[in-house]
Amino acid sequence: MAVRLGKQTIALEAPVSIVNTATVVGTKESEGPLAPYFDVHLNDAEWNEETWEKSESKMQREAAKLAIRKAGMEPGNIDCAFAGDLLNQCISSGFSARELEIPYYGLYGACSTMIEGLSLGAISIDGGGFDRTIAVASSHFCTAERQYRTPLEYGGQRTPTAQWTVTGAGAAVLEKRQFPPYITHITTGKVIDFGVTDPNNMGGAMAPAAIDTLKAHFRDTKRSPKNYDLILTGDLGKVGREIVIDMMTAGGFDMEQNYNDTGCMIYDFETQDVHAGGSGCGCVAVTLCGYVFEMMKKGELNDVLILGTGALLSPTSSLQGESVPGIAHAISLSTTPGGGKNGLY
Amino acid sequence: MAVRLGKQTIALEAPVSIVNTATVVGTKESEGPLAPYFDVHLNDAEWNEETWEKSESKMQREAAKLAIRKAGMEPGNIDCAFAGDLLNQCISSGFSARELEIPYYGLYGACSTMIEGLSLGAISIDGGGFDRTIAVASSHFCTAERQYRTPLEYGGQRTPTAQWTVTGAGAAVLEKRQFPPYITHITTGKVIDFGVTDPNNMGGAMAPAAIDTLKAHFRDTKRSPKNYDLILTGDLGKVGREIVIDMMTAGGFDMEQNYNDTGCMIYDFETQDVHAGGSGCGCVAVTLCGYVFEMMKKGELNDVLILGTGALLSPTSSLQGESVPGIAHAISLSTTPGGGKNGLY
Structure with a gap:
């Protein structure tokens, strides 16, 4: 059972494990310091898709499928996917979930989405509602730039406080197990x-x-x-x-x-x-x-x-x-x- | 505790009640057959706000505040709000939650959002994570038209299969009680x-x-x-x-x-x-x-x-x-x- 601590925190007495994870990243992330820790490295922004949006959705879907495989499971073993992204109407997640055929709750927490998905997955497993959940989140530099800022071709100058949107998708499978973390x-x-x-x-x-x-x-x-x-x-x-x-x-x-x-x-x-x-x-x-x-x-x-x-x-x-x-x-x-x-x- | 039935259903052995609800609706909804069941009826699409988006956010916030008041509670009694809407990046919900100061999980389930919010609220109360949650969802004809279709001023013709986006916000407070429904x-x-x-x-x-x-x-x-x-x-x-x-x-x-x-x-x-x-x-x-x-x-x-x-x-x-x-x-x-x-x- 969950135990409430103070106003905003829940402690889980029965452990919920992150059974396994998977990551798909773009070219810039593959040249960065964390590159050795990622599973799939893309060679370009498209990944053989016609649009960046379809590419981001594919990244999310493939990250989810790989995490499920690394956890020794099939998509049919997962009771619920909690997923989200930055695009209008969370299309990366919706179209990804269409292929996965896992019951799906869509989230919008902007860049907090992955932690929101892990939180809700852990809470619902702890309460006995679900046995196994997956949390998935993604972003893509090209889809984010054209949606939130200017067309990439425009080449707008960036301010010193601007951040660079990561092209990447992460997925984590949760289950009650004796298995760290x-x-x-x-x-x-x-x-x-x-x-x-x-x-x-x-x-x-x-x-x-x-x-x-x-x-x-x-x-x-x-x-x-x-x-x-x-x-x-x-x-x-x-x-x-x-x-x-x-x-x-x-x-x-x-x-x-x-x-x-x-x-x-x-x-x-x-x-x-x-x-x-x-x-x-x-x-x-x-x-x-x-x-x-x-x-x-x-x-x-x-x-x-x-x-x-x-x-x-x-x-x-x-x-x-x-x-x-x-x-x-x-x-x-x-x-x-x-x-x-x-x-x- | 929750009991899993089959592949997709959860039964709740300990009852989670909808303690109370509130609704805010626009003019067209106030002229429809369900008008007697709504709490707040607006006289126009703006509700004294500068933009329709701010008006929708206010509808959501006021519906939430009224539902909490009708439940005999204060916003500080609610452990978590589950909310969403149709706008890009769910701004009606995000800006509403800013005023409510309740811990907040943002959802995107398009028109399924209210049921998603009630589901996740009930699951997390049943598991002991939260004592009281609120589910909130909204839409607004004017914000939806200009975001998804054409500017209102354009007066585009509608197809026979087209639906009319409801201007309305609903909120429901959940708690474990002996209190139907x-x-x-x-x-x-x-x-x-x-x-x-x-x-x-x-x-x-x-x-x-x-x-x-x-x-x-x-x-x-x-x-x-x-x-x-x-x-x-x-x-x-x-x-x-x-x-x-x-x-x-x-x-x-x-x-x-x-x-x-x-x-x-x-x-x-x-x-x-x-x-x-x-x-x-x-x-x-x-x-x-x-x-x-x-x-x-x-x-x-x-x-x-x-x-x-x-x-x-x-x-x-x-x-x-x-x-x-x-x-x-x-x-x-x-x-x-x-x-x-x-x-x-």
Whole structure:
């Protein structure tokens, strides 16, 4: 059963395992520092599809199929898929789910989607509703640019705070098993808006939501940053990451030692021209399903807190003068079912 | 605890109640046959907001606040909001959740969103993760027309199969209580695509998904249509409703007596020019939160099966030649916690 801690956190007494994961990434991600952790590396943005949108949907579908195969299962073994993406009406996920033929709940949490999918999957497995779920999320540089910004051919100049949308899809299969890593805690975020109106500074817009959820998590669990080997946000980039460090330090939380952001990890700032770093649903999805999962399987990381951070804007809301609200959902992962050295509560 | 029935259905042994609901509707809905069941009737499409998008977000927020108040609670008593809408990046829900300050999971299930939100809320309350949740969904004729079709000022002619997007928002508060109506069963749908490529015939495109979920529900629960006082889909309109009756009858299910579609109930086909009927997330949301809830409180309906049906297309997918995939999620409602005369399983 789930146990409520404080206002926003759930602890899972019976362990829900991430049984296996899979990742598909584009060319730029294949040249970045996390490349060795990814499963499928594309040679171009199309992957033999007519449009980038169909290519993104294929990435999501193939990531899901590979994760299910690596988990030793068939799609028919999965009770429910929780999936989402950044495109209007979440078409990457909808068309992917059409091919998978798995009961499907569509999510929209912007770049928090992967963590939302893992949270809802773990909650529903814990309650006995489902035996096995899969969480899937994707983004694609080309589909995101033309939908949110300008046509790629236009070659618009990017601001220093702009982030580079990751071309990538991650998928993770969940089941109640004695099999690390385990999802031990879920902290559900609120929509937080500090009034940033620049849609090219999403790291700055999302940072207050990440800070709010981090503080809620530490308050609810009575933990502190030192309970974790690694605390990750995904994806605030350089700008948002610095705000988190500054504001958390000011609030008495020492995040200097073990905090990073997936948007700062997936590309090499020296050799890859990505301005403030990576972004997109795919960024935290592939970093979690690639790097974090493998490091936890090896036991090199034992306790990880990972936040998905989403900017809940649309081009329409920005043109109508609205600011950019952010949201952040967190999950704790541990190689020990009872939450390891930290205990459950 | 939840009990799995067959492949796609969950039965809830401990009752989750719809404690209270609220609805906000536009002018056309206030002139339709269900008008007496709605709480707030707007006098225009703007509701003192500068844009239709802000107006839709306000409708969702006010519906949520009113449902919480009618349930005798404060927003701070609600552990999680599950909400969604039809707009790009679900901005009606995101901006509404910003004001409510309730932990928030964003959903995208097109017109199935309200049932998805009730399903996930009931599953997570049943498992002990949350004590109280709220499900919210909205649509607005003006925001939907300009996003999916043509500018309103253009005055494009509508095809006979076209449906009229409902201007409305519905909200429902869930909690474990001895308080009818209860959510007793949840059937999660798959994405089904029979190859309809006409985005103006969404009833036809969604009907196969509704049929697939209806058959899954009857197969999993060993029930038949006669176990229900009312079976509702929302929203297939006239065209989709006829396909459901034809195909279910051909499959040996007698749906002539007690089946209707919310898109065929919310407007008067004689006096209101709505072609194939109502549509939009708001259609099933306000019909459920208005008419169905009140009829069950009065005991005039005791066992209701209600399906939310969504068309998972975008203008981009249609322009790229894709067909229109559909999805349908179902919940059983009963005035008796154990599922009434039908039993739980």
